[in-house]
Amino acid sequence: MAHFKVNKTIAEINERIKQGKAVVLNAEEMTEAVRRMGKEKAAREVDVVTTGTFSPMCSSGLLFNIGQQEPPTIKTSKVWLNNVPAYAGLAAVDAYIGATEPTEDDPLNKVYPGRFKYGGGHVIEDLVRGKSVHLRAEAYGTDCYPRRSLDKQITLAEMPFAQLWNPRNCYQNYNAAVNLTSRIIYTYMGPLKPNMRNINFATAGRLSPLFNDPYFRTIGLGTRIFLGGSTGYVTGAGTQHVAAPKRTDRGLPLTGAGTLMVQGDLKGMDARYLRGLSFLGYGCTLAVGIGIPIPVLNEEIAWFTGVDDSDILMPVRDYGHDYPNCLPRIIQHVSYEDLKSGEVEVMGKKVESVPLTSYSISLEIADKLKSWIEKGTFTLTQPVELLPSA
Structure with a gap:
């Protein structure tokens, strides 16, 4: 049988959405689909993959007019x-x-x-x-x-005007934080116990938007997204967006890399997906719910959206000695799958792992976005300009 390359367009997918024919899977479901049927068949059968994350995002705020x-x-x-x-x-x-x-x-x-x-x-x-x-x-x-x-x-x-305007959200990868000093320290990653008695981490793993499109093939200026319970947009690269110097064979960065600048009308948002937080000894922040639809345009994107928790390697850094001194040392990498289990081995020691991201609400966001697309109330946008990538 001849092999014909899959090559869809966003316009074609939107037409299927309007007709109620689009096949939409959340990122968890897509991981299983790619594992079961392979990237070629998954690319043919699936039109959109929905992602989600609900995590503290300090670089957020409100532009308003009184x-x-x-x-x-x-x-x-x-x-x-x-x-x-x-x-x-x-x-x-x-x-x-x-x-x-x-x-x-x-x-x-x-x-x-x-x-x-x-x-x-x-x-x-x-x-x-x-x-x-x-x-x-x-x-x-x-x-x-x-x-x-x-x-x-x-x-x-x-x-008269109130726009959530967030300069830097949705880190593509981030540190898993430990403390090798003999005293407790208070950080934006939460309290870190002395002598590495906990490891804190923040990501939604295979649900996380930028792990599903690691090279920004579909995400850019003008991408319509789920933001805070309503519709928002990507307005550019986040303020600390960098091209990843090293990646896995699945294209995933091994350190913090891409970020997004996003905005949306606060008046349509839901407080379930926007929560004010206070971290003991550090200060205040905002937990933000973001979901991004990934159009499955070809086999490459199907492969990317098939990412699993075991594929994601997060850098472990010491926030007691290295982080305050801006030292780039990475102790080792640990998989998100192991972190998610509640215990991970670092430097030969079993350490309790503590998530700052709500996986259950991240999945809820991916499912809510999926339902919007299936109902035809949310269509995809063609980015005006894609974001920089390695």
Whole structure:
């Protein structure tokens, strides 16, 4: 029998979505399909693979406009939401609040300096939940913007504009963190016990979006995604996006590599997929739910989307000695499959492994995106420009 290469287009897949004929699998299901039928048959039979991740993503925030609601007009120079400072060096009543910015009157910080329980990520979650937040603003006053202060309650519905705008999300691979010192340390990877008594890691494994398209064959500027329970878009490479210097034979990077810049309308989002978090001794952040559809255009992409947890090798780094001194040393690599089991061997020692990413919610996101596509309410977009890749 002659072998004909699979070569689909996004337009053709979208037509199948509109007709209700598209075959959509989540990334778990695709792993099994490729194992069972091989990449050629999987490429012919499957149109879209849905991915998902729900993990702390510190480089996140909200770009918003409070509107000129009370005359006289104002050009804000300083803005706070629930006493969390926002950046107001923009036009008139625009501002940006970062997920990791802490409140200025945090009671935890008063008892334990440098520790915070409430910040920008919590403000974003409160707004999505429909809660009223305290808006305070200061201004220097001009002829066209004479007002000098503003103090009121405001809700998300009252904001003329509110976009989740995240400069760096969805790391393609990331460190598994240990601590080889004799004291506990507090990090953005969570508390790390002394003498390597735990190893913390963050990824959704085979569900993770960028492990399913390691060379960015389908993801780029304008890719429509699931973001925070609604629709969002990839708006470019994330701020620490780099081409991977070393990869496995499946194209997976052996260190942190690709990242995404994403945005979406906060007003349509769901607080189940946007959670303000506080890491003891480190500070505040935001857990973000992201799901990306991967169109199965050919056999190569079918092979990539067949990635399994055992294929993913994560670098182990010492956050006690090496990380604060910017040393690039990798102790060893461990598989995501082993990390997911709850125990992994590092330097000949069995170590308890602790996930920062919710695998169950990541799978829920992949399934929700799958249902949107199957119902025809979500179609794929052709990227205007693909992201840089090795």
